[in-house]
Amino acid sequence: MAARRPTSAALPPGGGATPADLFGDAAPPPPPRAEPPAGPRPLADRLRPQTLEAVVGQDQLVGPEGALTGMLARGSLASMILWGPPGVGKTTIARLIAERAGLVFVSLSAVFSGVADLKRAFDEARQRRRAGPGTLLFVDEIHRFNRAQQDGFLPVVEDGTVTLVGATTENPSFALNGALLSRCQVLVLKRLDDAALEQLLARAEAPREDVPGRPLPLTPAARATLRAMADGDGRYLLNLAEQLLALPEATPPLTPEALAELLAKRAALYDKDREEHYNLISALHKSLRGSDPDAALYWFARMLQGGEDPRYIARRLTRFAAEDVGMADPRALPLAIAAWETYERLGSPEGELALAQLVVHLGTAPKSNAVYLAWGEAQRAAKETGSLMPPKHILNAPTKLMQELGYGHGYAYDHDAEDAFSGQDYFPEGMPRRAFYRPAGRGAEAAVKERLTEWATLRARKSRG
CATH class of the missing domain: 1.20.272.10 (Zinc Finger, Delta Prime; domain 3)
Structure with a gap:
């Protein structure tokens, strides 16, 4: 019997294996979807997409030309980090790509998991790999793992034991270490726009299973307010819609004001440390x-x-x-x-x-960064020229020796000069004159620029004379 080829989780990027390639004509069916827990389920969970094509607002990933669509078509699913705000489909997409790729979906949360949980998941993935199917390990809030825990993923990602899909709401550049990032592709999920949120509302209103379906009791303006309250979070929007669908069917359409009184306003997504x-x-x-x-x-x-x-x-x-x-x-x-x-x-x-x-x-106000630029240039010039002395004519001479050495000799008192401008050189001897400050000519700097231009002309004339 021929040896098994590696599972898709272990294939290098660019490999084109399909389940039939890996297991011959008797390709195994994708792992069964986990049964939902018994009892009532939130509307957001009941409306969770069953296919990648049903995911809204993320065409850059799952649309016809999307990055994930291309990976799955080529059979070259790579480890990845899904980065995006809450409620935009990170967990759903991870589950669906595992199903589409024929991988066993294993989920962990960095909030509730530790080293022992990771070790157990890795060991089970190794055993599963020897039996045939690969593992997609989904790690929610992966940025909450510390550096040592993140490093623990490196060997199992490198040898293909797992295809890692990490989800984070934080910028991976700051939240994840470089070694892990270098082994994963970062895919960005967008905040759901108005059109995507409206699609979710339509699904909430549509008939399903033994629910006949009904429109949300909202005026058009209140419907727009509801989408704005969600702030791009699809899960939060469906939670709000579920509260509205629980109202009696005879409820008259709510105005934006009545809606605001009924539903708590969502706090803006903002973290002063992130x-x-x-x-x-x-x-x-x-x-x-x-x-x-x-x-x-x-x-x-x-x-x-x-x-x-x-x-x-x-x-x-x-x-x-x-x-x-x-x-x-x-x-x-x-x-x-x-x-x-x-x-x-x-x-x-x-x-x-x-x-x-x-x-x-x-x-x-009129804008000018001329002083900002001048200060930067002056700092660089100071470093380049080292410890050059000021010219002697602008040095004080409190002692006889200093007077004999020429300190203060030839200094021109500007207030005695015509227009209170002597035109002397104040740069160190041997250092060419530099123009650091170049006024932009906007606002009050227009007059400053004119004045500096006039002084430059007088200085040049006096240096020739």
Whole structure:
């Protein structure tokens, strides 16, 4: 009898084996789907897609040209990390690709599992592999495993004992170690858009099994509000829909206001210690830089509603005033400090208005990063030139020896010069003059640029004379 070929879990990327290739004409059927637990099941679980084609909102992965569709068609399923927000289908997709690839689906949660659970799963996968079928090991919240636990996956992923599918809501670049990431493909799942959420609502209303189906008791505006309340989370949307379907059939259509009273409002997805924190402050900073005060106010409000410390925002706004507004509006920096101090005196919520005023001022102010760039160039020049002495004519000469050495000789007192400008060279001897500060010519810097241009002309004229 011919030796068995490796299972699909052990094939290198690019292998094209199918179950029939692996087991001859008697290819085993895919593992049976686990029976759901007895008793009532949430609507989100009852409506869980039964095929990859039924998954909504993730065409970039499971659509006709999707990444997972291509992997399955080629029979080259790789270990992967599914990265996306809650309720977008990570667990469902993992279960369905295991079924489609003919792999045994094994699920662990990093919240409830430890080293012993991992070792048991690996040992069972090795035994299963010797008998034939491969294993897809799904690890939910994989970012919660520590570095040593993540390293434990490396040998079983490398030798094909398991095809690892990890799910995370955190940026893998920060949450997972490099060794594990190098052995996995990162696939990004999108927050469900309005169209995808509407598809889920239609499924909730459709007849199924012994349920006749019924429309949700909502006005069109309230239906849109319901989708907005879900914030891209399909599971949360179906949980809300289940509460509405539990209302008496005679319930009149709810308005947005009545809906808000009936259903608790969802807290915005925001964690001050995680990626969303950096995403929103980046959005605020770039909206200000793009001179869009309306977008900046929106991101400012989003951060406050998410529980961000207003002092952190005040610090970042002060940095923006110096870095991106600069000399184009010299008032911006003292105004930033004033808004910060106002918040410190008033606290929330009254002090937040001062920060909002600052956001609007910074968004509408002319922008220049000329000082920021000049400071960077000056720092590099200081490192390059080492310890060059200032020219002697600008050194004080408090002793006779220093006077004899030429300290202060030839210094021109600028206030005695015409237009209070002597045009002397203040750079070290032997160092060519450098122009670090180049005004942008916007806002208050327009006058500064004109003045510097005039002084440069006078300096050149006096150096020739």
